[in-house]
Amino acid sequence: SQQGEEDPQALSIQEGENATMNCSYKTSINNLQWYRQNSGRGLVHLILIRSNEREKHSGRLRVTLDTSKKSSSLLITASRAADTASYFCATGLPYGGSRLTFGEGTQLTVNP
Amino acid sequence: DVKVTQSSRYLVKRTGEKVFLECVQDMDHENMFWYRQDPGLGLRLIYFSYDVKMKEKGDIPEGYSVSREKKERFSLILESASTNQTSMYLCASSPDPGTREQYFGPGTRLTVT
Numbered sequence: 001s002q003q004g005e006e007d008p009q010a011l012s013i014q015e016g017e018n019a020t021m022n023c024s025y026k027t028s029i030n031n032l033q034w035y036r037q038n039s040g041r042g043l044v045h046l047i048l049i050r051s052n053e054r055e056k057h058s059g060r061l062r063v064t065l066d067t068s069k070k071s072s073s074l075l076i077t078a079s080r081a082a083d084t085a086s087y088f089c090a091t092g093l094p095y096g097g098s099r100l101t102f103g104e105g106t107q108l109t110v111n112p
Numbered sequence: 113d114v115k116v117t118q119s120s121r122y123l124v125k126r127t128g129e130k131v132f133l134e135c136v137q138d139m140d141h142e143n144m145f146w147y148r149q150d151p152g153l154g155l156r157l158i159y160f161s162y163d164v165k166m167k168e169k170g171d172i173p174e175g176y177s178v179s180r181e182k183k184e185r186f187s188l189i190l191e192s193a194s195t196n197q198t199s200m201y202l203c204a205s206s207p208d209p210g211t212r213e214q215y216f217g218p219g220t221r222l223t224v225t
Contacts, residue, residue, distance in 0.1 A: 030211050042202055042218045048212075101157075
């Protein structure tokens with residue numbers, strides 16, 4: 001079963017604009033992670049936020065986590081054409097060992 | 113840097129063939145995973161392994177088996193390939209303990225005709 005659901009499914013913006021993607025999940029988690037996938041390639045880990053954290057930054061990325069609403073958001077500031085990719089959230093369960101459950105992804109297109 | 117490699121980028125097989133997909137990681141990670149990725153369905157976990165010779169079923173193990181004889185290598189086996197197994201297959205690894213970030217290979221796009 002899919003734990004995470006991303007919203008929107010697709011997002012198209014102009015270079016320089018900010019992009020916000022959302023992820024909702026259903027059960028308690030240990031951590032939530034965001035990954036990026038360029039077309040036809042493997043996924044690349046972007047950022048991990050633990051269940052006791054509310055916000056985390058990495059370069060132009062900002063992730064928030066609201067465990068009461070079971071939701072997370074990924075903000076990419078000052079987007080570039082090279083940010084065009086699919087973005088996935090993945091959740092780790094408290095007693096789920098090493099496995100993650102991935103959502104269906106958001107396709108981001110940044111137009112030059 | 114962690115490197116996860118997969119034996120083929122593209123593979124075309126016939127229905128009924130036995131198919132082997134190989135994955136190798138070079139960072140001594142305990143955990144390895146096989147996913148398939150289909151449009152509109154995201155990534156779905158087929159099998160994972162947390163140690164040599166250990167395996168656990170994921171969400172969609174039917175029609176697949178796995179082998180982990182060495183820590184660095186995790187193989188996915190399609191016993192009798194079918195057209196509905198046409199997909200992108202992604203291998204990943206992660207270190208212990210607990211739920212950590214996963215490192216992915218480039219993927220194998222398998223077409224079964």
